[in-house]
Amino acid sequence: MSQFDQRPSLEDFELLAEVSQMLTVLDQDRVLERVIDLMANAVGASKVSLILRPEYVEDWQQIFVKHLTPNEEQDQPRTIHFAQRVLDKGLAGWVFRNKQGTIVTDTQQDDRWYIFPDGTSKARSALCVPFVYNGDVLAVLTMLYPEPNHFTEYHLRLMTIVANQATVAVRNAQLFNQMLQQQQQLETILHTIPDYLLVLDEQGKILLVNDAAARMLNSGTPTVNLLGQPLSSYLHVDSMLNSVVSVLENPVQNGQTWSFESRSERQRRDFLVTVSAWEHPVADTGGYMVILRDITTMRDLNRFKDEMLKMASHDLRSPLALIVGYCSLIALDTPEDSPTQEYLTAILRATERMQGLLDDLLRVEQIRKSPLELHQKIDFCEVFDTALEHITPMAEQKHHTIEVERWLDNVPPVTLNPVLIREAMENLIGNAIKYTPEGGRICVRVFAQENMLHFNVEDNGIGIPKEHLPRIFETFYRAKQAGSEGIEGRGLGLSLVKTIIDRHGGEVWVESEYGSGSRFGFWIPMS
Numbered sequence: 001m002s003q004f005d006q007r008p009s010l011e012d013f014e015l016l017a018e019v020s021q022m023l024t025v026l027d028q029d030r031v032l033e034r035v036i037d038l039m040a041n042a043v044g045a046s047k048v049s050l051i052l053r054p055e056y057v058e059d060w061q062q063i064f065v066k067h068l069t070p071n072e073e074q075d076q077p078r079t080i081h082f083a084q085r086v087l088d089k090g091l092a093g094w095v096f097r098n099k100q101g102t103i104v105t106d107t108q109q110d111d112r113w114y115i116f117p118d119g120t121s122k123a124r125s126a127l128c129v130p131f132v133y134n135g136d137v138l139a140v141l142t143m144l145y146p147e148p149n150h151f152t153e154y155h156l157r158l159m160t161i162v163a164n165q166a167t168v169a170v171r172n173a174q175l176f177n178q179m180l181q182q183q184q185q186l187e188t189i190l191h192t193i194p195d196y197l198l199v200l201d202e203q204g205k206i207l208l209v210n211d212a213a214a215r216m217l218n219s220g221t222p223t224v225n226l227l228g229q230p231l232s233s234y235l236h237v238d239s240m241l242n243s244v245v246s247v248l249e250n251p252v253q254n255g256q257t258w259s260f261e262s263r264s265e266r267q268r269r270d271f272l273v274t275v276s277a278w279e280h281p282v283a284d285t286g287g288y289m290v291i292l293r294d295i296t297t298m299r300d301l302n303r304f305k306d307e308m309l310k311m312a313s314h315d316l317r318s319p320l321a322l323i324v325g326y327c328s329l330i331a332l333d334t335p336e337d338s339p340t341q342e343y344l345t346a347i348l349r350a351t352e353r354m355q356g357l358l359d360d361l362l363r364v365e366q367i368r369k370s371p372l373e374l375h376q377k378i379d380f381c382e383v384f385d386t387a388l389e390h391i392t393p394m395a396e397q398k399h400h401t402i403e404v405e406r407w408l409d410n411v412p413p414v415t416l417n418p419v420l421i422r423e424a425m426e427n428l429i430g431n432a433i434k435y436t437p438e439g440g441r442i443c444v445r446v447f448a449q450e451n452m453l454h455f456n457v458e459d460n461g462i463g464i465p466k467e468h469l470p471r472i473f474e475t476f477y478r479a480k481q482a483g484s485e486g487i488e489g490r491g492l493g494l495s496l497v498k499t500i501i502d503r504h505g506g507e508v509w510v511e512s513e514y515g516s517g518s519r520f521g522f523w524i525p526m527s
Contacts, residue, residue, distance in 0.1 A: 004121075012158060015042050019162050021446035022169040026176045035166040036141065042162075043127060043155045045143035051092045072080055084155040089114040090126050092140040101129035101160045106148040125150035129159045131167040138167065188493050196271075204231050206247045208228070240271055244290055261295070269296040292356075308351045316358060324349050343393065377413035380453055381406075384446050387425035394430060398438045407447035412524050414453065416504060424497045428457045428520045431493060435518070436461030448526065452506075456521025472510055473498040497522070 022031050032050075040048045046311045046341045063103045065494065087093040095102060104126040106115040113126065131139045141163065145151065176332035190197055191210045199208035207218070213501050217226060217234050231246050240262040247258050258275045272293045279286035311517055327344045334340045388404065395402050432442045443458040475495040498508050506524035 004227040011042070012105075015162065016165070019165045019169070022166065023172060025169065026173050031169050031173050032166070035162070035169070037158055039141065039162055039166075040143060043143055043159065044147070045127070045145060047123070047144045049139050049144075050141050051086060058348045086114075091126055095128045095130050095140045096137050099130060099132060099135075101127070101156050101163070103127045103153070103156050106388045108148075114274065117193060120373070122146055124148040127151040127159060129154055129156070129163040131163055131170070132165050133171050138171075141288070164369070189471070196290075198247070198290040199287065200231060200290065201285070201287040204245065204288070205229060206231060213292075238264050238266050240273070240292070244273060244275060248288060261299075262292075269294055270299045272296060317355075320351055320355055320358075321334070324348065327351075331441055361520065378416055378418045379413050380411060380416075380446075381408050382417075383418045383422050384408075384425065387422045387429070388444065389431070390422075391426050391429045395433050395442065398433060398436070399436045400433060400439070401441050402434060403446075405443065405445040409455070411448045411526075416524065417500075420500045421504070424500045424522065425455060427493045427497050428455075428522075429479070431520065432457045432459040432461065435459065445521075449524050453526055454521065454523045456519055458517065460517040463514040463516050463518055465514045466512075469510055469512060473508060496519075 005300075013130035018038060019035060022035060025031050026038060036048055036050070039045075087096060089116070091104060091110075092100070102112070104110045104113050107126060108126050116513075121144065124147055125145040127143045128142065129141055130137045131141065138280050141159075143159075171460050184517070190208070190289050193210060194212055195210075196210075196213040196216055197210040198206060198213050202208055205225050206229050214226055217237055231241065231248070243260065243262050256277045258273075260273055262271050263269075264271060272295045274291045276289045277286065278289055327347050331344050334344070388402075394404065395484070429442070429444060438440060441460050444456075445458070446453070446455050448454070473494045477493060477495075494508075501508050501522045501524060504524045506522055508520070508522040510518065510520050
């Protein structure tokens with residue numbers, strides 16, 4: 001019987017059955033070690049080597065090292081370098097490129113078998129099969145024998161079938177290990193974050209709780225004892241849980257989120273509570289994720305800021321008014337040609353700047369905290385015209401040309417705060433005037449598009465360096481650059497604009513090129 005007519009033996013079926021069982025084994029090292037042993041024994045190979053595709057070395061490195069000989073383990077870098085040479089010139093490289101197995105009946109008569117000058121292999125027969133997954137060759141297994149004509153075509157067909165099954169088994173094990181590692185990483189992150197984290201089911205029972213929340217709920221009771229318990233049974237632990245449980249009692253939709261502040265009287269600390277509804281993408285289940293973040297320090301700082309602003313609005317205004325009053329009295333009794341008049345003028349200017357700073361600070365804080373009255377329908381065109389009318393004299397003083405581009409046809413009245421929006425427009429146009437040399441050009445555009453109102457101002461002034469743009473809307477931030485030394489400012493104008501637009505549900509933006517000019521703008525929703 002020729003090798004082409006050879007029929008599978010009972011041992012061959014047992015081999016395939018045992019390899020098939022490897023599909024359920026999730027230990028990739030064990031899978032590959034067992035498969036390699038089975039394949040080597042089935043064809044009577046004297047030596048087996050596994051060469052990995054470079055892109056997959058990280059995934060398979062551990063397996064690769066386990067199949068090195070003691071001498072190879074001592075010189076691993078050289079061994080890996082030798083494997084790369086085999087991929088470039090040897091039989092394994094041919095299999096990689098052709099994505100199919102092959103046999104070499106006599107290594108001394110086959111051009112695909114490359115004999116390296118420093119090689120030590122004395123093999124005369126070779127059988128080489130690829131591990132192919134989704135059309136990619138992940139690795140090549142080469143089996144050797146010291147005598148020629150040892151491996152047959154039947155061996156090649158059998159080993160190809162085994163390699164295909166083994167590839168699926170190993171890949172399944174790898175994917176499972178990756179998923180397990182990701183799950184362990186996620187659990188580690190969840191348990192170590194300082195915020196209180198709880199995942200609840202639809203009935204409010206605890207599915208997952210991190211270490212911080214476990215300590216809070218039951219004073220160090222192991223997490224496993226909390227699982228499956230309703231959160232409502234822990235209301236006695238901390239009063240702030242009452243607000244969380246009350247949220248859970250209302251009907252919810254997937255993705256709905258509540259965010260509110262709550263006070264823990266037991267801990268005497270303030271928390272920001274976020275409750276989000278979730279739904280399993282496949283199973284018909286869902287629940288809630290609860291995060292409680294300690295914001296006591298932030299609240300303390302906020303209270304300190306409020307106290308400072310109160311002091312600024314009351315305790316500082318009186319001394320400033322007193323300084324202005326005494327300066328005025330001194331000026332009346334001082335000759336006009338006296339140097340003292342210059343000193344008094346400098347004091348008055350500094351006092352005015354300080355008063356302006358206080359006014360701006362209080363204005364920004366008032367806008368941030370006060371209720372935004374948006375009950376009246378306003379004609380946006382009128383708001384824009386009023387802002388332009390107020391700012392035009394400032395432009396005329398510097399001989400600027402103001403170009404107006406308006407596309408507001410058929411725009412219905414919109415709900416907004418006209419005083420604040422006009423203030424935002426005047427601030428942006430005023431900045432363009434201040435930072436544009438005399439005789440410059442300023443273009444003001446206003447238009448409606450996709451249910452949004454757009455406003456922008458473009459100038460050909462000094463521009464802003466790119467490194468300053470990300471922080472340009474921060475409170476008190478001023479871009480220091482050549483050409484702006486004599487321009488007065490307190491770094492609050494753009495912050496005020498951003499606060500106003502944020503309160504209206506819109507967005508501010510800036511584009512600028514140093515030395516060529518700037519474009520500032522914003523959009524707000526029409527409804």
